[in-house]
Amino acid sequence: MGKGGKSNEGEENMAAWLLGVNTLKIQPFNLPPLGSHDVRVRMKAVGICGSDVHYLKTLRCADFVVKEPMVIGHECAGIIDEVGSEVKTLVRGDRVALEPGISCWRCDLCKEGRYNLCPEMKFFATPPVHGSLANQVVHPADLCFKLPDNVSLEEGAMCEPLSVGVHACRRANVGPETNILVLGAGPIGLVTLLAARAFGAPRIVIVDVDDYRLSVAKKLGADDIVKVSTNIQDVAADIDNIQKAMGAGIDVSFDCAGFNKTMSTALGATCPGGKVCLVGMGHHEMTVPLTPAAAREVDVIGIFRYKNTWPLCLEFLRSGKIDVKPLITHRFGFSQKEVEEAFETSAAGGDAIKVMFNL
Numbered sequence: 001m002g003k004g005g006k007s008n009e010g011e012e013n014m015a016a017w018l019l020g021v022n023t024l025k026i027q028p029f030n031l032p033p034l035g036s037h038d039v040r041v042r043m044k045a046v047g048i049c050g051s052d053v054h055y056l057k058t059l060r061c062a063d064f065v066v067k068e069p070m071v072i073g074h075e076c077a078g079i080i081d082e083v084g085s086e087v088k089t090l091v092r093g094d095r096v097a098l099e100p101g102i103s104c105w106r107c108d109l110c111k112e113g114r115y116n117l118c119p120e121m122k123f124f125a126t127p128p129v130h131g132s133l134a135n136q137v138v139h140p141a142d143l144c145f146k147l148p149d150n151v152s153l154e155e156g157a158m159c160e161p162l163s164v165g166v167h168a169c170r171r172a173n174v175g176p177e178t179n180i181l182v183l184g185a186g187p188i189g190l191v192t193l194l195a196a197r198a199f200g201a202p203r204i205v206i207v208d209v210d211d212y213r214l215s216v217a218k219k220l221g222a223d224d225i226v227k228v229s230t231n232i233q234d235v236a237a238d239i240d241n242i243q244k245a246m247g248a249g250i251d252v253s254f255d256c257a258g259f260n261k262t263m264s265t266a267l268g269a270t271c272p273g274g275k276v277c278l279v280g281m282g283h284h285e286m287t288v289p290l291t292p293a294a295a296r297e298v299d300v301i302g303i304f305r306y307k308n309t310w311p312l313c314l315e316f317l318r319s320g321k322i323d324v325k326p327l328i329t330h331r332f333g334f335s336q337k338e339v340e341e342a343f344e345t346s347a348a349g350g351d352a353i354k355v356m357f358n359l
Contacts, residue, residue, distance in 0.1 A: 003079040014136030017338050026336050026341060029071055039090055039141045040082040041098065043335055047328075048346040048355040050187070052125065056101055056343055062281060066127045073133030073357075074100040074124035077147065087141040088101040096144040097156035098122035098132065099163075099310050115221030115308040118168075123305075133339075138230065145310040148158035148318040154356055158324040159313040161354070164279065165195030166313055170172040170251045172277050176200035177336050180249050182222075183266055184256035184280055186215035187354055190220060190327060192254050197221055198321045205245050207238070207265075212351060219327065223250045232261045239268045250274060258282035264289055278356045279303045287337065292338035 015029030033222055034040055053059040073346045080094045097140050103110050103118035110118050113160065123133025147156045166186065174180065180201045182189050185208035206217040207226040210319075214225040224245040242265070243250065249271035255262045258280030266276045267289055276298055293300070316322040330352050332342040347353040 005102075009134070014134045014334075015130070016073065018059075018066060018070050021059055022056060024056065024072065024339055025274040026334070026339060029130070030210075030244055031136065032139050034084050034138060035084060035140075036086040037141055038084045038138050039080050039087060039096075039144055040136055040138050041078040041096060041144065042136050043076055043078040043083045043132060043134055043359045044358065045077045045153040045263070046073045046357045047157050047161070048073075048342060048357075049075055049161065052131075053343065053347045055125070060206045061126075062284065064127050068128065068146060070125065070127055071130035071132070071134055072125050073131040074126075075157050075160040076100070076124075076132040076137075077153045077159075078137075078359075079153075080144070081136065084141065090141055090144060090146065091174040093101035095147040095153060095156065097147060097159045097310060097314065098124075098137075099145070100132065100160060101305065102140060102143065113246075114307060116257065129348065133334075135334075135359065137238045145314060147265075147279050147312060151314060152325075154328055154358075155324055156314075157356065158191075158327065158354070161178050161187055162191045162313045162322065162324060163302070163306035165192035166309045166316075167197045168192055168254055168277050168279050168303045169199045171303060171340040172254070172275050174201055176202060178202075178251045179246060180204040181242060181246065181250045181253040181266065181269055181338045182206040182217075182256060183262040184208060185210065185217045186256065186278060189213075189254070190217060191352065192256055192322070193217060193222055193284065194322045195219060195316075196254075198316050203244060203246065203248065205250075211288060213353075216267035216326075216344055216353065218348045228265070230261065232264070235261060235264050235268060238265055242269050252277065254275065254279050255303050256280045258286075260286050260288060267293040267298060267300075270296075270298050272298070275286060275299045275301055308319075327354045328356050331352045332357055334359045 057064040077097045090297040101123040103115035206222045253266035259282045332338040
């Protein structure tokens, strides 16, 4: 993985290191030797994910805890600088999007094709694995996907969040007869909206507590938007408003927030025989009305990351079926000051949807 920490031109490889709560510092990042099936990639576009912000603010995300300094970042694309001796599909100068998770390919889950659930997964910026907000990284060639000529590096980096929406739509078997409810108009809710439309969903309603994010969802093609309350006591009223907005049965609900209220709303709003996909993981534990949902045979489907999504994401981007460019609201360079400002912007929310580094 690289030669020492330097490129062929002798530049020192620098990366954004998470050193403690609210402490990021750009400092040298030494890369191990390049493996025969690896490529060394010069990073050009890296997005900030909600998990990156969680790690910065609390040093943990779900059950993953940062115990030692870690390079941050995992939504990324770049240009090939060097290829291993056995790499046949990529050459120096190719523009690629990187799938950030390296599975073992030996366990039963990997052999079954569900490698996203591999217990030995090594995933960018998931402790203790270093991430990709760096001048250069080394990665397996088979997890680097060449960008079509009309797809930018920023769009390539957006394949990572888009993959979550694509995987969710596959798990829910979304198609031209599937009416969709999306709960949460943050970045993942919005890419799920875009993916559902690309999969052929005829009608999509998206809900949120924030007017600005709902306005963005409307511009991105939501058929209707519903502003909901944060109060769990308002679930019944919210369900009524959502069902009126849909004007038909809700076949699949995607909870892209993962809170008691959003999941309760999804379970109640979905039609008998429908599906609820839990995409967001806001609460580690939830109290929700499962029994009434079970009596209506509403299936609950878990979503964790993605598998085999990059080729389809790139085809959606190439063909124009999905346009992720409007989601990129803020751009920063790769200086100490800009890294700090970028994470502050992402953490503050407001009008920030996707914050992108241009390296």
